[in-house]
Amino acid sequence: MKVGFIGLGNMGTPMAKNLAGAGHELTVWNRTASKAEPLKQQGARVAKTPADAARDAEVVVSMLADDHAAEAAVLGQDGIVSALPRNAIHVSSSTISVALSERLTKAHTDAGQGYVSAPVFGRPEAAAGKQLWVVAAGPKAQVERARPLLTALGRGLTELGERPSAANTVKLSGNFLIASMMEALSEAFALAEKCGVERAAFLDVFKSVFAKAPIFENYAGAIAKGQYTPAGFALRLGLKDVSLALEAGRAAEVPLPLASLLRDHFLTGVAQGRGDEDWSALGALAQERAGIEPKG
Amino acid sequence: MKVGFIGLGNMGTPMAKNLAGAGHELTVWNRTASKAEPLKQQGARVAKTPADAARDAEVVVSMLADDHAAEAAVLGQDGIVSALPRNAIHVSSSTISVALSERLTKAHTDAGQGYVSAPVFGRPEAAAGKQLWVVAAGPKAQVERARPLLTALGRGLTELGERPSAANTVKLSGNFLIASMMEALSEAFALAEKCGVERAAFLDVFKSVFAKAPIFENYAGAIAKGQYTPAGFALRLGLKDVSLALEAGRAAEVPLPLASLLRDHFLTGVAQGRGDEDWSALGALAQERAGIEPKG
Amino acid sequence: MKVGFIGLGNMGTPMAKNLAGAGHELTVWNRTASKAEPLKQQGARVAKTPADAARDAEVVVSMLADDHAAEAAVLGQDGIVSALPRNAIHVSSSTISVALSERLTKAHTDAGQGYVSAPVFGRPEAAAGKQLWVVAAGPKAQVERARPLLTALGRGLTELGERPSAANTVKLSGNFLIASMMEALSEAFALAEKCGVERAAFLDVFKSVFAKAPIFENYAGAIAKGQYTPAGFALRLGLKDVSLALEAGRAAEVPLPLASLLRDHFLTGVAQGRGDEDWSALGALAQERAGIEPKG
Amino acid sequence: MKVGFIGLGNMGTPMAKNLAGAGHELTVWNRTASKAEPLKQQGARVAKTPADAARDAEVVVSMLADDHAAEAAVLGQDGIVSALPRNAIHVSSSTISVALSERLTKAHTDAGQGYVSAPVFGRPEAAAGKQLWVVAAGPKAQVERARPLLTALGRGLTELGERPSAANTVKLSGNFLIASMMEALSEAFALAEKCGVERAAFLDVFKSVFAKAPIFENYAGAIAKGQYTPAGFALRLGLKDVSLALEAGRAAEVPLPLASLLRDHFLTGVAQGRGDEDWSALGALAQERAGIEPKG
Structure with missing residues (x-):
């Protein structure tokens, strides 16, 4: 699958590596560009903005530090919403507020894009070892399409219904x-x-x-x-x-x-x-x- | 071993049965005498008072509901302290206060008797299935002598040093x-x-x-x-x-x-x-x- | 009135002085005898035990530090209960537990003595300046007989019914x-x-x-x-x-x-x-x- | 003084009346226009927007329900900031967050306007009876200019320094x-x-x-x-x-x-x-x- 990956911190980097390792074609972005180096060496394309990473993607996965970072990367200038193709899906794995998750749901829906909330349980070592547990919520068809990515991230998945913020x-x-x-x-x-x-x-x-x-x-x-x-x-x-x-x-x-x-x-x-x-x-x-x- | 067993409630009864099952010779006491019937049928002698159950014992095990019941059975009229032979040991498994445990320690020590505090983790089913976890504290030699009983009660034992109340x-x-x-x-x-x-x-x-x-x-x-x-x-x-x-x-x-x-x-x-x-x-x-x- | 006064600490001393100043005849007791000196100079008799202070009193007032001290002075050896005449009254102003107040009520009642609970609000300066506020509870007739003392202690009084512990x-x-x-x-x-x-x-x-x-x-x-x-x-x-x-x-x-x-x-x-x-x-x-x- | 008054609820109405009663010339605004009727009958001009009420004012006083209402009236379309003359002062009496107070301070300062935070203690009856207590903070010269209004609202005033949010x-x-x-x-x-x-x-x-x-x-x-x-x-x-x-x-x-x-x-x-x-x-x-x- 063509996958954009936004946020290459302690958690994001091993998660992105696992997606690459599972055969997906990655375009990655990180605010501090140097952190993208390991993924680049693994064959990933490095984007200049979140929008760049989203432009040709079937699914964009984001893993950011907090509400502030997530809001900027999704709704800000050159954010994901501005470029993600219609019907493509944003899988948000960041630990963010229920309120922001609901705003992101609305923004993506208004833009004709999909939105699945899929935070993960586990520390960086668990991410590296594919031992995360994923909790996912969103429209059934979208969760279905994202499933190959969700299962590539960890050891298991609990589905929590159609309302994305439930996962948060x-x-x-x-x-x-x-x-x-x-x-x-x-x-x-x-x-x-x-x-x-x-x-x-x-x-x-x-x-x-x-x-x-x-x-x-x-x-x-x-x-x-x-x-x-x-x-x-x-x-x-x-x-x-x-x-x-x-x-x-x-x-x-x-x-x-x-x-x-x-x-x-x-x-x-x-x-x-x-x-x-x-x-x-x-x-x-x-x-x-x-x-x-x-x-x- | 000659064992007195005091307190035949939901926890005490299966614990006493396990001791009998392990080959120990039991004399049991319970405030409501009818509850002793199952043990009697298993061959245990039924005592009229805690003192009676303690008189000839090498070890008395007690499993009572609260401070009030424990204090009465140990320090009250016809209580354990009044009859337990010198050098015999009282193993107290009740969930009681730290303060009472310290008073019992003193009373037994003053009487030349041993005192080991050995509360257990687990519900009645765990007691029946020998799945309790025992935490024991008291003078090393006394814990050693009580060990065959402590291990007959459950699946494991943690020793917590010489001061009995530590186990409480x-x-x-x-x-x-x-x-x-x-x-x-x-x-x-x-x-x-x-x-x-x-x-x-x-x-x-x-x-x-x-x-x-x-x-x-x-x-x-x-x-x-x-x-x-x-x-x-x-x-x-x-x-x-x-x-x-x-x-x-x-x-x-x-x-x-x-x-x-x-x-x-x-x-x-x-x-x-x-x-x-x-x-x-x-x-x-x-x-x-x-x-x-x-x-x- | 013939008054026994038990407890001459920071609060008790000025309270006793006010009673003496209001013309009552005082016999005082304190665990540390030297603290009785100021009252002695004001004409009070100094007793050797709480019982001595209570023996000839119409009313004994006590002002002690805590449950431990109050229990000893009332129920202990040579305590108030052992000597207070029938129908005389113990006015307890100490800040003690509700439970102890109920035990003292029972002990005095069993001995045919009266018991009024009358704790006070105010610091030592307020006690000295007769600015305490007294909250009193006990049988109506007993509160009535104690009233001249209660009003001599402070600036006001709230009556709280017949059950002494209510005041506590x-x-x-x-x-x-x-x-x-x-x-x-x-x-x-x-x-x-x-x-x-x-x-x-x-x-x-x-x-x-x-x-x-x-x-x-x-x-x-x-x-x-x-x-x-x-x-x-x-x-x-x-x-x-x-x-x-x-x-x-x-x-x-x-x-x-x-x-x-x-x-x-x-x-x-x-x-x-x-x-x-x-x-x-x-x-x-x-x-x-x-x-x-x-x-x- | 020429005064704009924004917010005519249970608190705002009596406060505005007191300012009118003290001889100030009022232009008032309320979201629900009918609530302005009593002030109109007392001679106040009724504005269509917060900006209208602010346009010719030396001081605008606001008394609004919460952060949401205050933010809209000050920073929103046709809000106070958009029309208040340079050097005129906004006295904010609403109970709002420290964070919003700091944003309002910045907005007014950037626009060359003054900002004094002056919340009040007291219920509507106290407002009617001029019995409020005002706590005010802001640049000294601005508090000085607003003083005739602040003292017309209540029975007293505590000044809390130069940083407006301190009053909040x-x-x-x-x-x-x-x-x-x-x-x-x-x-x-x-x-x-x-x-x-x-x-x-x-x-x-x-x-x-x-x-x-x-x-x-x-x-x-x-x-x-x-x-x-x-x-x-x-x-x-x-x-x-x-x-x-x-x-x-x-x-x-x-x-x-x-x-x-x-x-x-x-x-x-x-x-x-x-x-x-x-x-x-x-x-x-x-x-x-x-x-x-x-x-x-």
Whole structure:
């Protein structure tokens, strides 16, 4: 396929290489031109502007740092929208805002062009090793045409429906999950350390109990299903245990703000009559805060 | 070994069965006597009080619901301390407070008895299937003597040093990690749902990207090591992404209190000059809040 | 009146002096005896134990540092309960827990003694200047008999019903309000300072707009009444303004965790259909979290 | 003075009336023209566009609902910037973002026009009664020329230096203080109510102890000064009291998220060695989070 590739940073470069390696014909662009050198040596044409890279493409893939860079490359002067042929497709893999994704959708649609949002999960090493996970959303026919590229980038693909910005929501939610786990680990390590537990020992427990076991997967399934009775572990026991963690933190002088937040949510659950439901009923509380009607 | 077993609830019963199955000679006690019936049929003797179950034991294992129940069974009238032979060991598997664990340590030590704290990770099914993970702490010689029992309960064991309450800290920290992941998932599902993403699709992404991949393990390792440079993903990008999630939440009217907390911590990191460190430097912030001096 | 006074710290000493100055006959006790010297010079008898101070008293007033000290002085060996005559009254002014206040109520009642909880608002200077505000709760007849003492301590008295611990709840809630205002001011000063506003200028605005104006009083009245329509200032405007404060904080690199909490609550209000109510409908959200049925 | 007035909502109308009443010659504009009727009857000229209202003015005052409305009226087609004479001044009283205020400053400066930011504190009744408090910032000479208008709007004025956006920061910070107090009151009322305290009684305490007393003013002064020793009330006592409030909340099943946040901050203070400083050292913690060096 004739492919334009916009954005050759730590992520973009290995992604572009994988597309070239899969036999696609690449025209690449990067703001700092020198970064295009490795791709050029691999046979890619180097464009002067995003528009140049888009002009003859069937699909343009972009991988840019933030909203600012993405907006400039797509909607700015000599941007992708100005040159991409009608019916050609822009596959946007950047981690950008839902709002910008919706503006890009409109701009491309108005220009008779296709737009698929396809952010990826994984660090540069994963990109290099074709181990990214791609989440893609957009009109079905367009996702279909882009599929050979999407599958050349990583180890798997989840399709998220026809509305492109849904993929951005999921990418942002995924990074939020990672950051949450890091915060939880950060607080837990601080507590453990100040209570005299070796960091290496706590890490060993984490690896053994959590990291590869289906525990998080099981809870994710429970929350997805929204069925909180019968309780495997009652919410009021969750309140008890997180309160004990906070007491231990007070005694050892270790603030645990995430534990405080959990305590407030568990206590809200108890006050609202959910004490005997499963502790995963945190999911129901989040829905209620958001004004989502429970299913069923 | 001659083993007393105190507490035959959803967890205690399968644990006791596994000990009996491993060839140990059990005397069991439960507040509601009828629950001892299954063990009795498996050949266990049924005691009238915790003291009765402890009187002739080499090791007493207890698995009780909370501080209140544990305190009564150990320190109360006809409690374990009153009858356990000198040099015999109490292995406490209940999820209790650090403070109570320290009081039990003292009471047993004063009585010339051993005390090993050995809480377990896993639900009743895991207990039945010998799939618990045990975290044990106490004097080395005592842990050694209890080892045949500890390994008969589950699939693995992490030893956490000589101070029994360290194991309680780790158990509480583990439950805190689970609750944190559930809260994060709850908020993420609410956001995804209100943005039009099917719950099943989001669950699929979670399973593919997070649940069995080494991602959490890798970050846990980074935080344990405390090395935040060079950055794989910069803290200021973490601030960007969590801010975008909050913006999406505002637009869709989905409050994300855990994301707000993360935003404040990332912003603190940026304000304090850590914007170019890895986003796992959340670990350094938690240490500083706790007054822990950074290593190295 | 014959009065025992227990606890001669920064608060207790000026309070005791005011009682002596109002003509009451004092017997005082303090753990560190030397602190009783000023009262002795004013004519007070110095007791060896709390029991000694209580033995002949019509009323014993106590002003101690915390739960630990209060429990020891009342329920411990040679404590107040052991010696106070039947029908005499213990007026407890210490800032102690609701739970301990309820235990003290029971102990005194069981002993045929009276118990009035009467914590005070104000610092040592206010105590010295008879400017404390007293909040009292307990059986009506007992409060009546203690009234001459309660009014001798300060500038005013609010009666809070027959259940003594209610006064402790109100005292703790009051300190919580002060701490909340301090946190809000702390964050606001940090934001102002980093945005180039002189601290003195911001203080001037605070004094002029808030400190003596009826603004907080008006909002307190609105929340007490629980009437949130018609809106004077709509909740969705509250969301707008607190979001703008957070944006300003992000630009200036000033984390505002209390503002984040407010944003989440306002956004919850909007998501749950309260966007057009007055922003004081935060009061309704707090009630719902606590499972309190709205009046009406 | 010849004055243009833009925005005749609940706040703008009484403000404009006061300017007319003070003898200024008004040309008014409002998006919905019918709202200009009352001013017209008071002798004001009604303009067709913001530009019309600005064309002959010495000063244009604007009071608009949000960033969107303000941006349109100032920078949009037929906006203020397009017609205001050189050296005439735009006084912007709207509650807008710091970022927009900075863009308006630049636009007016580039056009050779003056720009003073002058948001106001007070509700419509206060506007009608000339009881607003004005916070103004901008080049000294321009503030001087606008002074007759600023003083005709309210009961007082605080000047905040030469950078206009500083006044927006202070206005947003002020609304943040109000919302914080409302949240604190909301949680305190919920706790009091569920503990059996009449709302009216708690309101009485609030009015007596806080609303008109100098307590908040005193703490604001302490935080402004940043002197936290010697302690009037030690930070570790603040931790104690807020922890007791949380315990009471747990017993009564009342979540207190603001109290949780305070607990975390007090505990951080204790862990970092500030336990014996005054509890207003919350101010120092806020500075440190923001990377502000303490004054010395």
